Amino acid sequence: MIYLDNSATTKPFPEVVDSFVTVATKYFGNPSSLHELGMKAERLLTQAREQIAAALGVKPNEIIFTSGGTEANNFAIKGVALQYRHRGNHIITTAIEHPSVSEPCQQLEQLGFEVTYLPVNENGIVTVEEVKKALRDDTILVSIMHVNNEVGSIQPVEEIGALLARYPKTIFHVDRVQGISKVPLDMKKARIDLCTMSAHKFHGLRGAGILYVRQGIQLSPLLAGGGQEMQFRSGTENVPAIVAMAKALRMSLEKYDKQIDYLLEVKQAWFNELKTIPSIQINTPFADSAPHIINFSLNGIKPEVFVHELEKRDIFVSTTSACSSKKKTPSKTLLAMGADDKRAESGIRISLSFENTLEEIPTAIAAMKEAIEKLREVTR
Numbered sequence: 001m002i003y004l005d006n007s008a009t010t011k012p013f014p015e016v017v018d019s020f021v022t023v024a025t026k027y028f029g030n031p032s033s034l035h036e037l038g039m040k041a042e043r044l045l046t047q048a049r050e051q052i053a054a055a056l057g058v059k060p061n062e063i064i065f066t067s068g069g070t071e072a073n074n075f076a077i078k079g080v081a082l083q084y085r086h087r088g089n090h091i092i093t094t095a096i097e098h099p100s101v102s103e104p105c106q107q108l109e110q111l112g113f114e115v116t117y118l119p120v121n122e123n124g125i126v127t128v129e130e131v132k133k134a135l136r137d138d139t140i141l142v143s144i145m146h147v148n149n150e151v152g153s154i155q156p157v158e159e160i161g162a163l164l165a166r167y168p169k170t171i172f173h174v175d176r177v178q179g180i181s182k183v184p185l186d187m188k189k190a191r192i193d194l195c196t197m198s199a200h201k202f203h204g205l206r207g208a209g210i211l212y213v214r215q216g217i218q219l220s221p222l223l224a225g226g227g228q229e230m231q232f233r234s235g236t237e238n239v240p241a242i243v244a245m246a247k248a249l250r251m252s253l254e255k256y257d258k259q260i261d262y263l264l265e266v267k268q269a270w271f272n273e274l275k276t277i278p279s280i281q282i283n284t285p286f287a288d289s290a291p292h293i294i295n296f297s298l299n300g301i302k303p304e305v306f307v308h309e310l311e312k313r314d315i316f317v318s319t320t321s322a323c324s325s326k327k328k329t330p331s332k333t334l335l336a337m338g339a340d341d342k343r344a345e346s347g348i349r350i351s352l353s354f355e356n357t358l359e360e361i362p363t364a365i366a367a368m369k370e371a372i373e374k375l376r377e378v379t380r
């Protein structure tokens with residue numbers, strides 16, 4: 001099997017699964033319970049929070065555990081909007097956000113908030129100037145992703161943070177789901193107030209995510225109830241998945257340190273090979289993109305049929321992004337980058353992890369060429 005769909009989800013590290021099983025079977029107590037079993041679970045939760053905070057260079061009380069990236073994004077956006085409504089009702093985001101950012105923004109528009117969706121350039125990047133132009137006295141939130149999930153473009157988060165330092169009433173949220181452990185980001189230096197991460201994108205398990213909430217920021221809770229997670233997010237914590245996530249984060253950051261040069265080499269080799277296939281148009285900007293995402297369009301071939309052709313050869317890629325791959329609409333990111341409908345409808349995404357190798361490339365490329373040839377004959 002050649003797995004090239006790591007931006008949809010990653011294969012959990014075996015050590016991570018072992019941690020999950022150990023905690024789920026031996027330390028199954030509810031961390032809110034007063035007895036010994038509960039206290040043991042609580043200690044594990046505290047330890048995981050401390051480990052994650054240390055790995056991210058923030059304080060333990062700034063880490064809020066959620067069920068994943070979608071919840072953390074919804075919480076950040078709706079939590080700010082409802083908490084800070086008295087300050088203003090304007091939100092700035094981009095045209096290329098993940099639906100877990102853009103859909104909550106649309107819901108807020110229905111409640112009377114005003115949202116500006118910033119355009120991106122041909123490389124899928126929003127400029128600091130665009131953010132500056134859109135800022136108003138009543139802007140309460142700027143939400144901008146770190147790495148785009150469809151094409152891998154890296155947004156100028158640090159520069160935007162520096163700009164927003166002059167707007168103390170505006171909260172800065174960053175969706176770091178695709179960037180964590182692949183593209184370095186110092187959250188303090190970038191002056192980020194809220195930051196989303198999700199365990200299953202870095203070889204952890206589904207059901208655990210993180211919202212970094214800078215000390216001093218208040219959020220109206222999405223989930224009200226028992227007051228867990230420092231009153232921010234009620235609900236019994238998923239201790240096994242959270243402990244497993246702390247391990248996955250440590251392991252993936254270590255992999256970054258040891259293997260980033262190799263991953264960049266793999267990316268370069270993919271680009272070189274894809275460029276030799278005439279019917280492929282590469283959409284990812286090589287220089288300004290993450291090491292693990294390569295998007296291309298297939299002139300005249302239905303992308304979903306291509307995905308299934310490759311699957312028959314035990315190779316797994318995706319059409320644009322996993323969540324939109326079942327909807328047959330053109331990619332909004334490619335459209336925002338200026339692609340025409342045909343190009344935006346035929347996007348394919350290859351997404352790598354530190355587990356992928358140079359050796360896989362010739363096999364995968366040969367399979368892609370074969371699939372293209374076969375599908376061309378069918379449509380001829």
Ligand SMILES: Cc1ncc(COP(=O)(O)O)c(C=O)c1O
Nearest residue numbers: 068069070098100149177178198
């Ligand atoms: C950029 C981005 N944000 C948020 C999410 C949602 O994360 P989750 O799958 O943990 O809900 C994804 C998932 O694909 C993503 O790519």
